[in-house]
Amino acid sequence: MDNRDTLIWLNNIRGVSNKIIEKLEKYYVDIKNIWYSSNDDILRIQGINEKTKLEIIKLKDYSYYERIMENVDKLGIKVVTIYDNNFPNRLRHIYNCPKVLYIKGDLLIEDHISIAIVGSRKVTAYGKWAAEKFATELAKIGVTTISGMAKGVDTDVHRSTIKSNGRTIAVLGSGLDVIYPKSNKNLYEEIIYNGCVMSEFPLGTQPFAYNFPQRNRIVSGLSLGVVVIEAGEKSGSLITAQHALEQGKDVFALPGNINSIYSIGTNKLIKDGAKLLLSLDDIIEEIIELKDISKKINVDNRNIIDYEELSEKEVQIFKCIQEGTIHLDMISYKTGINISSVTSILTILEIKGIIKQLPGKLFSVK
Structure with missing residues (x-):
């Protein structure tokens, strides 16, 4: 057993947290030395409770480690430790750095250019639209999206990224063999083929509530910046935003109805100094790594529209909507086209797939 093997073994023992592993590293210098340590010596270690020390002693068995590796191999899961060269560099320097990561799918070099998008599980129509919009736009300029595969905003982010042929990473609050929520089983499989799913929790770990605030530091840690779409007053998304700020990352918040x-959460983030998010340009302007990418792509023309295929009135209405989400009545007012005709033309533009209708007779570019 070398240091890497020992780290994986310890990660699979109940009660052994990252902080306990750090204490063991300090005590043994080379953590593998625990294998050559007597039970009495382990029991003398300070700062670790007796129950955990007894669990370590009980499972100090090479066959236990072998079973762990057999199980991950059977499921096609890669194990990456902090001792490995391919461990994500950004995570090495965050507070309470994870020691072991379980990955299904591929974590590529290009995933270094990534943005986390998080938000409420009970997403509104407005939040869904925004999550899809920013995930799609980021995917189209080659930026990997990161989220947590929860219901609501997370799901919309992953799905929109995949639909746009982009790469996405899901960081789970459970073991990789425990898909949560179960309704996202198909999405889980799609993410594997368009990025990866990742967890610091060993196989079999259930999605306990206290796992999610812990996993949020990885969501923010992997990214260049964090976008918060919608968040209640005590939302887990605010925890991700707080981690991001502590890690020196930019936080972008979508303004919402007061x-x-x-x-409430996003508006408060803006009040407290988060970047106001109105368009993709707001992200690009703040993150230097994205500026080089954006130079190669005309961000303002991500959806190339062939105006020759549109009638004069269709072009007039489409350009009106391009300026920003707008109400039916305002389209009629700005274009001078009567409501009846506007309604018909909007239906045609929807069928052509270049605009979408939102609740409340609002329209936006798709």
Whole structure:
């Protein structure tokens, strides 16, 4: 057993946290030396409770380690430790750095250019639209999206990225063999073929509530910056934003209706100094790594529209919507086209797949 093997073994023992591993590293210098340590010596270690020390002694068995590796191999899971060269560099320097990562799919060099997008599980139509919009736009300029595969915003982010032929990473709050929520089983498989799913929790770990705030530091740690779409007053997304700030990352928040409970968190983030998010340009302007990418792509023309295929009135209405999400009545007012005709033309533009209707007779570019 070398240091790497020992780290994986310890990660699979109940009660052994990253902080306990750090204490063992300090005590033994080379953590593998625990294998040559007597039971009495292990029991003398300070700062670790007796129950955990007894569990370590009980499972100090090479066959236990072999079973762990057999199980991950059977499921096609890669194990990456902090001792490995391919361990994500950004995670090495965060507080409470994970020691072991379980990965299914491929974590590529290009995933270094990534943005985390998080938000409420109970997403509104506005939040869904924004999550899809920013995930799609980031995917189209080659930026990997990161989220947590939860219901709501996370799911919309992963799906929109994949639909746009982009790469996405899901960081789970459970073992990789425990898909949560179960309704995302198909999405889980799609992510594997368009990025990867990742967890610091060993196989069999259930999605306990206290796992999610812990995993959020990895979501932010992997990324260049964090986008918060919608968040309640005590949302887990705010924990991700806090981790990001502590890690020196930019946080972008989508402004929302002051009457919406799902925008209390994002509006407060903006009030406290988060970057106001109105367009993809707001992200690109703040993150230097994205500026080089954006130079190669005309960000303002991500959806290339062949105006020759549109009638004069269709072009007029489409350009009106391009300026930003707009109400049916305002389209009629700005274009001078009567409501009846506007309604018909909007239907045609929707069928052509270049605009989409939102609740409340609002329209936006797709």
